[in-house]
Amino acid sequence: MVTIMEKSQITLPVEELPAKWYNILPDLPEPLPPPKEPETGPPRAEFLARTMINECLKQEMANERWVLIPEEIRELYIHMGRPRPLYRAKRLEKRLGLKRVRLYYKREDLSPTGSHKTNTAVVQAYYALKEGKTTLSTETGAGQWGTALAYAAKLLDLECVIFWVKSVYDWKVDRRILMKLLGAKVYSSPSKETNIGREVLSKNPNHSGSLGIAISEGLEYAKTHKGCVYCLGSVLNHVLMHQTIIGLETIKQFDLIDEKPDLIIGCLGGGSNFGGIALPFIGEVLRGKRECEFLAAQSLAAPNLIKGEYRYDFCDVAEHTPLLKIYTLGHKIEMPPIKADGLRYHAAAPIISLLRHHNLVKAIAYPIDEKSIFEAAKIFLQNEGWLPAPESSYAIRAGIDKALEAERAGEEKVICMNISGHGFLDLMAYKEKLECR
Ligand SMILES: Cc1ncc(COP(=O)(O)O)c(C=O)c1O
Incomplete structure (x- = not known):
């Protein structure tokens, strides 16, 4: 008999889909x-x-x-497969030799078009x-x-x-x-x-x-x-709020198995999937209800949270938008192309920027050659069986690195990564980066 604690897939019934x-x-x-x-x-x-x-x-x-959340939208959410499962990465844990660290991932890749x-x-x-x-x-x-x-x-x-x-x-x-x-x-x-x-x-x-x-x-x-x-797909407050459906489900799923994540990781371009999984947890931290850390995984092609300045800037090149207070590399900056192109944006969302300013969100950026990113994606695919989007693979890289770091330090830790999308339409990137012919 498999107990709920041992299950590698933590699902929520549709009635448990958050109402707000x-x-x-x-x-x-x-x-x-x-x-x-x-x-x-x-x-x-x-x-x-x-x-x-x-x-x-x-x-x-x-x-x-x-x-x-209007009832018609909840119906649309259910139609497109919400609530989405949370997985325990048991095979990946075994492959990495983890004894004290437990790794989880949220399955936003199970969306009809492949992402959150x-x-x-x-x-x-x-x-x-x-x-x-x-x-x-x-x-x-x-x-x-x-x-x-x-x-x-x-x-x-x-x-x-x-x-x-x-x-x-x-x-x-x-x-x-x-x-x-x-x-x-x-x-x-x-x-x-x-x-x-x-x-x-x-x-x-x-x-x-x-x-x-x-x-x-x-x-x-x-x-x-x-x-x-x-319509804008990231950065703005309302977009991040719609995405909190991810984190609200994840809180319920961890509660179901009586587990408390110590570290939540998401990749970050403008901040919508990261905000989506992290904000409900950060809210509980701010209200004194939980302790948890948050890590945004970025590319050195656009390390807005790391090398950007916290100041007012435009969201677009033509300066159509008002000025927002954001961590920005400058709205006219030229960024080198990378395969995880969704991470190539000059600034982070105002909400994430403010949280970063208060040191509630940490960030890490990986080299432009993306070698370590595609290696992490391959390890994930070969052990968990799911093909991540190049963007999501930044969260996986960071998750693997943090898990190994904690294991080496002898710390017990629960880490949760957000898999923001699948990579089935990114196989050309895999072919090129992993020289797979
Ligand atoms: C799969 C995937 N993950 C992450 C991102 C980054 O965007 P955001 O930071 O808004 O989540 C994108 C952007 O296109 C994406 O396609």
Whole structure:
């Protein structure tokens, strides 16, 4: 007989799907610095109010700690396989020779389009439809957010237009096909569809693109097309709040087996999957209900939390957005392409930045060659059997390193990694990085 403590898969029945999202704003150690208008140019907040979903902008500044998830959205969550399981990495533990350290991972890779991004995509599509919109525009880096929004738009019978960072658009042919199968229009960014795209191309016709440029294109497209709203897949407060469904489920799952994680790890680009798993736990730390540490795994291509400055900056290259107080490398910085392109963003979410400023979140960054990252992904695949997305493999690398460190120090530790996505549409990256032919 297998007891619940020994089970390697901890599942929640659908009735246990959380009914509310967690909003960390009232629990933060200091009020979140508000967005600011830059000294020159048109008013940015007004621009966002015209191009984004009203309900999401309202949620951006919500004061209440718990925000009810509309029943229709809970149904969509259940339809796409929530609650998702938490796994104990027993085979990986054995392979690493762990005796004192227990490793767990949350399965956001089990999403229909392959990542956690569907958790906010269906919410944004739902509110857009309620507000009478017909089209969603967006940017995408790794392609996971674009696919998630294309999926959500199709479920709710909306159009979807995606600006996809060129360096990734060019090689992720299979993911492009999936977006198109889901009915989306997909442009390589910088594109000729927008003023900002044309301007960048006129200076450099071979520009490899960046998330900052693609965001500017998505915003401009929404501004210039009737019935269209712009949706963002990371960084903003409401996106992180929608993603707390991950951490809220994970808390229930650990409670079920009477286990208390000491360290939560997620990869971090803008901060949505990391925030999603970590914020509900951080909230309990801030309210004196638990002790736990939090580690964000990054790339040295975009080590915003490590090498960035904590200051007001724009979220996009064309400076359409208001200024937000964020750890930033500068919104015009050029970052080298990496396979985990979803981690290549110049800044971290305001909420994560504030928590980092208060030393409640730690960060680690791995070399641009990504060798150690793909090695970790291979060990995970060969022992646990699941193929992680390149981005998620940063969390796995950090999880393995921290587990071995604790084991060597003779510490008992419980570590939980968030597997933000699967890698089935990233096999070309595996082929190249692991020389697998
Ligand atoms: C699978 C996956 N994980 C992580 C990320 C990083 O984004 P965020 O920091 O918002 O979770 C991305 C971004 O595209 C992604 O596709």
